[in-house]
Amino acid sequence: MASDPRLNAALTAVLNYWADIQVASQAYGLPTHIVAGIVAQESAGNRKALRAEEDYLWLWGDDPGEKLGRPPGESEATEWYCQRISWGLMQIMGAVARELGFRGDFGDLFEPEINLGLGCKYLAWCFKREKGDVFNALQRYNGGGGKTERTARYAREVLEWAGEFKE
DSSP: OTTSHHHHHHHHHHHTTHHHHHHHHHHTTOOHHHHHHHHHHHHTTOTTOEEEOTTOOOOTTSSTTOOOOOOTTOOHHHHHHHHTEEETTTTEEHHHHHHTTOOSOGGGGGSHHHHHHHHHHHHHHHHHHTTTOHHHHHHHHHHTTOOOHHHHHHHHHHHHHHHHHOO
């Protein structure tokens, strides 16, 4: 994998966050190389990575009993839009961040410590749901539980990246 200059650039970018990745992964009992593989696959180590998921249907706060929790001064329209965006190193969905208890400004999801913390918290939940099965946990991380050819391809790609970071 590392013979392609673009891949080398991604590896180098991810390694710039290695200490943060170690701290977050260890806090949730996750293999560091798997978390680094997700960072490589999702953002190529770009902490400002942003992707709109306009077809994303589930939003935090639209069901009874879910407190929206948006910051003061933020409009409901902005909240709903930002929940449909994948943010930062681990491309954590705004809606997932809210579900996990994040109540800050969405721009804070670009901060490596916040992004990696929430991403690892979600990944740990995926591992628990999938009884420790790495492949299935990665599919859940990417597709919310749906096991499709797309999520299987994603899991294979993350595992390939993870091999580059295995200590």
